[in-house]
Amino acid sequence: MKEILELLPLIQEKTRVANEILLSNLIMISEIPAPTFQEEKRTEFLLWRLSEHNLINCSTDEIGNALAILPGTEGTRNILITAHVDTPFPESVDHTINVLPGTVTGPGVGDNGLGVAALATLPVYLEHLGFQLSSNLILMGSVKSLGKGNIAGMRFFLDHTNYPIHAGICIEGVRLGRLSYSSIGMLRGEIANRVPEEYDWSRFGAGGAIVNINEVINRILEIPIPRRPRTSIIFGSIEGGSSFNVIPTTATLRLEIRSESDEMVERLKEEIQNIAAEVSSQTGTEVEFREYARRRPGGLRFSHPLAENARTILESLGTIPRISPSTSELSAFIDHKIPAVTIGLTHGENLNEVNETIEIEPITQGIAQLIALILAIDRGYCDEAQP
Amino acid sequence: MKLNLNAWIREHTFHHSQFADLAALVQEKERQGLSISLCIPTLNEEKTIGKEVVIFKSELMHRYPLLDEIAVIDSGSTDKTREIAASFGADVYLSSEILPHLGERKGKGENLWKAIYQLKGDIIVYIDADIKNIHPRFVYGLVGPLIYNPSLKYIKAFYDRPLAFSQGIRPTGGGRVTEILVRPLFSLFFPELTAIIQPLSGEYAVRREVLEQIPFPIGYGVETAHLIDVYRIYGLEVFGQTDLDQRVHRNQETRALGKMAFGILQTFLRRMEAYELLTPNTEFSTILRQFQVKEDQFELVEYRIQEEERPPMNTIDEYIEKRPTSSPRKKRRSKKAGSPSLPEDT
Numbered sequence: 153m154k155e156i157l158e159l160l161p162l163i164q165e166k167t168r169v170a171n172e173i174l175l176s177n178l179i180m181i182s183e184i185p186a187p188t189f190q191e192e193k194r195t196e197f198l199l200w201r202l203s204e205h206n207l208i209n210c211s212t213d214e215i216g217n218a219l220a221i222l223p224g225t226e227g228t229r230n231i232l233i234t235a236h237v238d239t240p241f242p243e244s245v246d247h248t249i250n251v252l253p254g255t256v257t258g259p260g261v262g263d264n265g266l267g268v269a270a271l272a273t274l275p276v277y278l279e280h281l282g283f284q285l286s287s288n289l290i291l292m293g294s295v296k297s298l299g300k301g302n303i304a305g306m307r308f309f310l311d312h313t314n315y316p317i318h319a320g321i322c323i324e325g326v327r328l329g330r331l332s333y334s335s336i337g338m339l340r341g342e343i344a345n346r347v348p349e350e351y352d353w354s355r356f357g358a359g360g361a362i363v364n365i366n367e368v369i370n371r372i373l374e375i376p377i378p379r380r381p382r383t384s385i386i387f388g389s390i391e392g393g394s395s396f397n398v399i400p401t402t403a404t405l406r407l408e409i410r411s412e413s414d415e416m417v418e419r420l421k422e423e424i425q426n427i428a429a430e431v432s433s434q435t436g437t438e439v440e441f442r443e444y445a446r447r448r449p450g451g452l453r454f455s456h457p458l459a460e461n462a463r464t465i466l467e468s469l470g471t472i473p474r475i476s477p478s479t480s481e482l483s484a485f486i487d488h489k490i491p492a493v494t495i496g497l498t499h500g501e502n503l504n505e506v507n508e509t510i511e512i513e514p515i516t517q518g519i520a521q522l523i524a525l526i527l528a529i530d531r532g533y534c535d536e537a538q539p
Numbered sequence: 540m541k542l543n544l545n546a547w548i549r550e551h552t553f554h555h556s557q558f559a560d561l562a563a564l565v566q567e568k569e570r571q572g573l574s575i576s577l578c579i580p581t582l583n584e585e586k587t588i589g590k591e592v593v594i595f596k597s598e599l600m601h602r603y604p605l606l607d608e609i610a611v612i613d614s615g616s617t618d619k620t621r622e623i624a625a626s627f628g629a630d631v632y633l634s635s636e637i638l639p640h641l642g643e644r645k646g647k648g649e650n651l652w653k654a655i656y657q658l659k660g661d662i663i664v665y666i667d668a669d670i671k672n673i674h675p676r677f678v679y680g681l682v683g684p685l686i687y688n689p690s691l692k693y694i695k696a697f698y699d700r701p702l703a704f705s706q707g708i709r710p711t712g713g714g715r716v717t718e719i720l721v722r723p724l725f726s727l728f729f730p731e732l733t734a735i736i737q738p739l740s741g742e743y744a745v746r747r748e749v750l751e752q753i754p755f756p757i758g759y760g761v762e763t764a765h766l767i768d769v770y771r772i773y774g775l776e777v778f779g780q781t782d783l784d785q786r787v788h789r790n791q792e793t794r795a796l797g798k799m800a801f802g803i804l805q806t807f808l809r810r811m812e813a814y815e816l817l818t819p820n821t822e823f824s825t826i827l828r829q830f831q832v833k834e835d836q837f838e839l840v841e842y843r844i845q846e847e848e849r850p851p852m853n854t855i856d857e858y859i860e861k862r863p864t865s866s867p868r869k870k871r872r873s874k875k876a877g878s879p880s881l882p883e884d885t
Binding site for chain 1: 585586587589590593594596597598601602622623626627628671672674787
């Protein structure tokens with residue numbers, strides 16, 4: 153591993169000159185709208201980019217993932233490098249990207265335009281460095297990742313691929329220093345209230361859909377949340393109604409349950425379903441709970457060589473690792489018992505806002521981290537000792 | 540009409556996708572030993588200039604060496620345009636420092652003209668700096684036709700492809716000033732130039748041999764002047780035009796367009812005088828030519844518009860009989876049919 157850490161300054165120096173190509177890729181990728189379930193144009197662009205570098209099997213799979221393989225000298229092992237291509241921004245949002253000397257701004261530049269751009273530019277970086285890997289590098293722009301997509305692209309690939317995956321790296325644009333190698337239990341769902349057309353508005357307590365959803369929220373807040381296992385409920389978004397003076401007949405609450413324990417996620421789900429049923433019965437309206445996404449807890453232990461080396465590389469780059477569990481693509485790796493990490497490439501702010509902004513300068517470190525990690529996996533430093 | 544304009548449009552109208560094979564384009568450029576310079580004229584464009592330079596430099600210099608230089612020629616921006624352009628690797632020049640003994644004029648045409656002196660390329664491609672959706676196609680779509688067609692000398696951009704359109708025929712063409720001023724003027728005096736779909740587009744690629752022998756209005760009239768002057772020297776055969784799909788930029792207010800139209804009209808009238816095209820008894824064309832797209836083909840549509848005039852009523856016999864007390868009948872001047880009878884000077 154020491155030899156790779158010693159290479160870090162050289163990697164930074166040699167990749168810096170190709171950062172202009174990365175920036176150009178970042179602009180062009182980020183300006184193609186790619187809301188979840190509508191990623192085709194962006195994956196098409198990514199494939200066109202990858203096909204320029206003598207990669208093989210440049211194609212989309214059945215679900216729409218963009219895939220290409222950089223063949224290794226031996227090709228006995230496969231490393232999967234992935235970045236999700238979708239964003240939360242609909243096509244109607246102005247996707248114009250602005251570039252200033254130190255920053256790039258625009259919807260989705262950090263999450264995950266930069267991740268996809270790094271994927272598209274990775275063959276260029278390796279070419280500049282003159283590194284030959286012995287493992288095959290499978291590059292994948294994964295689709296249907298966010299929200300209701302429920303990482304369907306990633307799951308589909310791992311469920312159906314003929315290539316046994318030895319290890320994986322998920323690239324996120326933001327933030328440099330983030331490191332995830334475990335996933336927590338998670339459930340993402342929606343509670344929708346609909347007041348029927350023939351509703352009796354004279355009944356006691358009738359107040360409309362927003363009042364009903366408010367009642368649901370109050371009841372959920374009364375659920376005792378344990379300190380161990382660590383658990384939380386996030387109310388992510390709420391919408392309903394149309395004007396100041398019109399009683400709303402529909403309202404929707406989106407929430408996420410997170411816990412270190414899968415049993416706790418299940419228990420809270422049941423409680424929330426009961427609350428929905430109770431409020432429905434009390435108000436005489438429809439209150440429906442729908443589950444959209446689910447993750448199981450798991451992942452690498454702290455001392456796993458991949459986790460350990462990922463931390464060491466960050467420290468060698470002068471960055472303090474910030475370890476946190478992930479609910480993204482990493483979960484699919486964990487479900488398949490494949491060692492994997494999620495890393496970030498640079499610093500940024502206003503994530504998931506239209507003025508999302510990333511810093512250009514730290515990208516050099518982020519890319520060096522990615523390449524060093526690929527080398528470490530390729531050279532066997534991240535393999536677990538066989539019993 | 541010397542040329543069949545619809546045939547000309549079919550042969551001289553391109554789409555940027557025809558030149559997307561950049562490796563082949565660069566190979567042909569190198570085989571011919573051509574050099575190509577990009578000129579971006581600027582005035583306070585700090586928001587968009589960085590992106591333009593990054594995209595063109597990365598894609599068209601590093602990845603595919605189609606461009607030999609990228610130059611920003613600035614009119615004296617008071618924002619950070621020059622610093623940003625330089626930080627991303629463009630050659631930045633202050634217009635006033637090029638040929639300084641000739642004095643300083645303010646206007647885009649001044650920068651385009653000085654670029655001919657300052658830049659090295661056999662071909663110069665001019666791209667405006669205010670394009671929000673900048674893409675390499677803006678350059679390769681314009682230089683491609685020049686590289687593959689030695690007989691072409693001047694390639695104009697036009698922008699089509701509406702985001703949504705139902706079946707059938709749709710109108711297409713230029714902006715407000717083009718359709719209200721330039722196209723009618725061309726229809727009257729230079730009918731062949733009506734084949735240029737967007738004569739005022741700010742993006743074009745031109746061979747040096749052409750640029751160095753035409754005058755440059757420094758303001759709004761530069762594009763119109765180019766078309767007329769190049770047409771007078773070489774004819775329509777040296778022109779081409781490329782569809783670059785959509786262009787997103789700042790929209791101008793009507794008052795600003797009024798200024799633009801005024802400048803263009805001055806340029807136009809100056810040329811009418813120089814080329815002695817406006818003399819007594821000049822026969823004007825009565826056909827206005829506009830564009831439509833039918834099944835992806837650009838077509839000229841011709842409208843005969845004959846503005847006839849009636850003489851003053853007091854020159855009509857029946858009227859005089861009916862109203863003998865009306866003002867006396869004036870003598871008619873000798874003139875062509877359809878011309879108005881104007882009152883004589885008193």
